[in-house]
Amino acid sequence: MAEDDPLLRSREGAVLRATFNRPARRNALNGALFGALEDLIADCAADRSIRAVVLAGAGGHFCAGLDLTELAEGEAALARNRRMGAILAGLSGLPQVVVAAVEGAAHAGGLGLACAADLVFAAADARFAAPETRRGLVAAQILPWIARRTGRSEAARLVLQAHVVDAAEAARIGLVHGVAPDAKALSALVGAVLRDVQQGAPEALAETKALLAALGPVVPDGYAEAGAQAFARCAAGSEAAEGIAAFRAKRLPVWAS
Template structure:
């Protein structure tokens, strides 16, 4: 079952494919999925035979972000504050681990790519999407903050575009995501996405493995993803908002498929 294998990992020679596999939740990030990601990333960081990592989602969606139904459970306010600080800190570090891999990382996106899903897309070296893909950073509509995806959004699309995306918090289509720079290319359908993915993998494999890894190191040396101290401040901000009355109302409204009290 999907939740028993929340991250499907397959390998074809030097190409590793990681598929987020919780289709009933549009591949929302659960604790178990996060732990599976961490195991895979630790392995790939030491693997010099793997040369490409492809990230995608199962059943026509990429990733809907953090699973709020799971995250909304358990404990005293103090315990929840500590739990969410730790969880969000790890989410931010995970995106950094993806970007730091020696492999070339390609995101192939269909359907929903929301919230934390944007972090995966923007931490990848190259991002493609089918025309049916949809993108959103809806955190403020849930009473939350886009703490750990914000540096990645700003790096990929620029601060101005990221500002509008996280403050309006609406859904944009793949064409708009491509226009603002979240994507490298938009393909007309799933078949075209597969063809472009295959072509890019073939192109990457023409490069020398060591030279590609060194080039990624040089790109990282151009500057950090965020200022010193941001990751901890972001984790703390997420935890504060998550344990607030606004988040309680926002998550309840999300689960009930209604507007929160502050919306009109």
Template sequence: MADHDPLLVTREGPVVRATMNRPERRNALSTAMGAAWDALLAELAADATARVLVIGGAGGHFCAGLDLTEVASDETPEQKLARQTVRNRRTGQRFADISALPQVVIAAVEGSCHAGGLGFACAADIAVATATARFAAPEVRRGLVPAQILPWLARRAGRTAVTRLVLEAGVIDAAEAARIGLMHQVVVDATALERQVQATIAAVLEGAPRALAETKGLLAALGPIAPEGYAEAGAAAFARTASSAEATEGIAAFKAKRKPNWVG
């Protein structure tokens, strides 16, 4: 299926909704979707009339992370290394751009919130999930590394909880995600999720626009999301692993729904 509308953007007054729209791939992040995100974020950064951005996903899922079909390729190792370095660098900047928006950003999470999906959810200011949502940072099971999502996970849930999440790389439920701090709130279903999103929007709109933007600036001034140089080191680490034999085997095993050859 072609990425004809990989990111659906709608607006109602000061509220903008961005819905990741690749339901057949659980809204996995493709190159086309990334480009659509970048265009929207550039627009919102300069838009003084938009006050809230709601991030969601189509088809009952939030985002399953990077589309692994775009990691595997017939390129030479050198070509793959260069391409993945650029892509991962851009991924990290995209999360930073979401966090830096003057608008209040709300993540409305259903279904799969995996890998890069966690980056979107944790770069948002407020995150609410349905009880059936599932969360994972499975990169190491694919022969990859969670390079650019790590700082956002650690900021939201703390280094100790995130260490276990990314090293065990298993799936956790919404209750556990809330317990460790990844989500601010869990609600029973999609209807309740929309109701809570509307309540959060209403609460945010009670605040003065300039004061809200300045408050977000003060939160950012409390400290950088990661040490200087981390983004580049993360991009390089992802590129090295993405162009490795481990990633080739890990992605093939994932597609075949089998264990990779390093297990047992």
């Protein structure tokens, strides 16, 4: 499967499948994938013939988060983090039902993308983590979406302990709605959910999503910009330089050794 298109789309009736397509990088988010996600959101918002959107990843992984080979500093880091916040809000705000089908890694930004979906299902091999602090960074834009999914207490543990959570634990804390034993069973589970969803009237589903959003904002006023600023500060600091170097060298950073 070629990686020249970072986001593969396929249409199955009223269902649009969007597959992150950077398998050699575990579908890590780079500039091209950011742009493809922005285009996806705009296209889905304009096409009400789409009833549901399924997010998945190629090559056995969902999304490993930001591609650290493209980590920027200063204004570039600020802009990238602002884009991430807008993508998460855009996915959540779509009139369609958004379903995440997770295999393998859903880390950092990948975890955020899963949490921004309306429904999340995982294969037994799925692994979830918010490892930013171990890299000298902060889980800025994804934090409100994790908190929406799991509640603030479990979100605090995920972003502070920064450990890897398996699929069974993810189900226990409410991070995912269901777990399937393997990829084939996950596909069948998602298919059954999509059939249920399409029993609902399109406008009624869209209005229901709007009512859920009206229960209270996921991201408080001012938070997105504060998060972007915090991420940019950390990305430019010595801790990020050491944390990312340690990650690439597969060693502990100095503060953990």
